[in-house]
Amino acid sequence: MEDSRIPAAIFAAKRGLKVLVIEKASVIGGTLFVSTGQISGAGTVFQERKGIKDSPDQHYDDIMRINNNTSDPVLTRILVDHAGPTINWLAKNGYTIFENHPVKKMAHDAFSVARYQQGPKGTTSPWGGGIAILNAIKPIVEQEINNGSITILLETSANDLIQSSDGEIKGVVVENNLGNILEYRGEKVILASGGCASNPRLYEELHGVPLYCQMAYPQSQGAGLILGQSVGGYLRGGEKYSPLYGMILSDDKVPSTPYGVARNVMERLPWEILVNSQGKSFVKEDHESVDHIEHRIGEQPAHRHWTIVDQRMLDEMPEII
Incomplete structure (x- = not known):
């Protein structure tokens, strides 16, 4: 389960909908188990506690400055307008951060004001801060499951989408851990299965370079990307791909686990x-x-x-x- 899928399910349930989540792994949490959990937002309670003045407009300007105006302006505006309230929602549900956070920079070029933060819970590795986010939202999911508004099918793969003659998506075909093929239909279908950073073949097809470092969640196979294209969807933004600073690999057999x-x-x-x-x-x-x-x-x-x-x-x- 990708981290975006959890809040999507939560808020759909709180609006009175019945939600079915298809999860390939044996537990919920997805990439939050291996994520750095570094998040940024303007106007947060964490900034307020330290007297830091910030705004979504400042956040927007910083993003555009750092990436040389290459990000999608519409999506960037949606991000900055909702990032702060999202972090405050996490805080309301128990999310905490390091004492010296927010900070101006974490692995990337610096913001003009301190708005980066990372949670301390579960940070036993350089990319373990996602657990702090999961610890805040997992109890909410469990409550909705107990209320009967969310159902999660674990160890289940989405294999196909059910499409009507007019092109509308009506449901999904799945395969459970017993090998049974099942169909589920619903009013809306959301593809929120994340990227393909554990699928070397698809990664190289999309980015034109090998997947050198294997550090992503094992279920990050790009299933949603493939399903979306199978019903007429398309991928965009690939030209914005940029590598990170670098990893020291464990060996020459790629993808390799990182040595450091x-x-x-x-x-x-x-x-x-x-x-x-x-x-x-x-x-x-x-x-x-x-x-x-x-x-x-x-x-x-x-x-x-x-x-x-x-x-x-x-x-x-x-x-x-």
């Missing part, structure tokens, strides 16, 4: 030299913008780069992972 996360220029002064597959330097390693470095990485063959160091660097430079 490379600390970027916001966290340490780089001593190392970055080169591409041709052995050529391609970026100013200490450039102040992580976004700039990531986009330069995305311009290199197959999005690959290597870190060159000598023994003195290894002995004396700030830790790279």
Whole structure:
């Protein structure tokens, strides 16, 4: 279950609808189990407690500045207008954050004001903060299940959509853990199964580069993307894809599990030299913008780069992972 599906089910149920959730995994929570849980929003209770002045307009301007006006303006406006109230809703339901948060930056270029936050519960790994979000919303789901307004089918895969002659989606065909094929019909169908970062073949088809690092939720197979296209839908926004700063892989067999996360220029002064597959330097390693470095990485063959160091660097430079 992707994190967007949980609140969708909750609010549909609270509006009097009967909701059926198809979940491929054996538990609810989805990518929240492996997510960093880093979220940002303007006008939150966490900002208010620290006297931080912020607004959705400032949030919008920051996003557009950081991504050089490449994000969809309509979707970005929806995001900034609802991000703060969503975080406040989480807080009302028990969500807490680190004492020193909100902050201006976390792994990406900095906001103009402190609005990034991350929950401390479950953060046993660098990408474990999603558990704090799950801890806040799971009891609400369980209450709606007990009320009979939400039904969740675990270990069940959505295999096909039921489409009428006029093109309207009427339901879904699923397969449960016993191998039984079942049909469920409803007034509305939402595809909220997330991306394909655990499906190397689909990932490379969509992005044109191999899936090097395997750190996504196992059920992130892109099923919803495939189902949507099967009934006439289409994907957009692929041209906005950009790699991250980099991972140290465990081995050369890709996708590989990460050995460590490379600390970027916001966290340490780089001593190392970055080169591409041709052995050529391609970026100013200490450039102040992580976004700039990531986009330069995305311009290199197959999005690959290597870190060159000598023994003195290894002995004396700030830790790279």
